[in-house]
Amino acid sequence: MSRGFVKEEDQEEIPIVPPRAHLPEGTTNYVTQVGMNALLEEKEVLMGELGMVESENENERRIAINHINAKLKLLNNRIATAKIIPLEDQPKEEVRFGATVSLKIKATNKTQRFQIVGVDEADITKGKIAFIAPLARTLIQKKVGEKAILKLAKEERVFEILEISYV
Structure with missing residues (x-):
């Protein structure tokens, strides 16, 4: 039977679920x-x-x-x-998925610490960024002492890798 012939109160409400x-x-x-x-x-x-x-x-x-x-x-x-991705299999001397990276932000000389994780696990308030985030993509394959440059709309932000660990 076509939905056009069903009483309005009998029609099933389609749930609205936010995407992941x-x-x-x-x-x-x-x-x-x-x-x-x-x-x-x-x-x-x-x-x-x-x-x-x-x-x-x-x-x-x-x-x-x-x-x-x-x-x-x-x-x-x-x-x-x-x-x-088993963290113990990742190269310890290089930033890859799962790495926890300590960075010095050149503009402010402040340090920050992030772990590169999956999209569902990402939570910036817990220091976890998704592997698809621009900062994570900039850091991948960098080593301690190297600089990573994140190009923003009006500026470039320079980060120095201080430490890499897989915890």
Whole structure:
């Protein structure tokens, strides 16, 4: 039957689910083991929520279930496409995925510390930047003592690599 002949109150509301962190088409979904563990934990939480959905109104219950299922679909795709990069296999003398890098910002002489991680794990407040971020791409393959230049719209920001570790 066409949806045009269904009563308005019987029509299923399509849940609006915000997309996950952006990962460009064709880009490998690299993750650290910590990142993969977080994705799996998130899945467990959503599965638990799915089992706990209760409502006196059947329509509201279906909407809640559809919303959780939509989030699970996006999450399952991320888990299925994840490629875990073992940090112990990375070259210790060079910045690669998973590296924690201490940098000196030349303009201010301040130091900052970032870890290069997967897009779902990235959180600037925790010092974690996605491997697709411009700063991360600028740092990749650099060594201690080398300079990385990040070209911004009106300036260039120069960073000196002070330390590289894989924790």
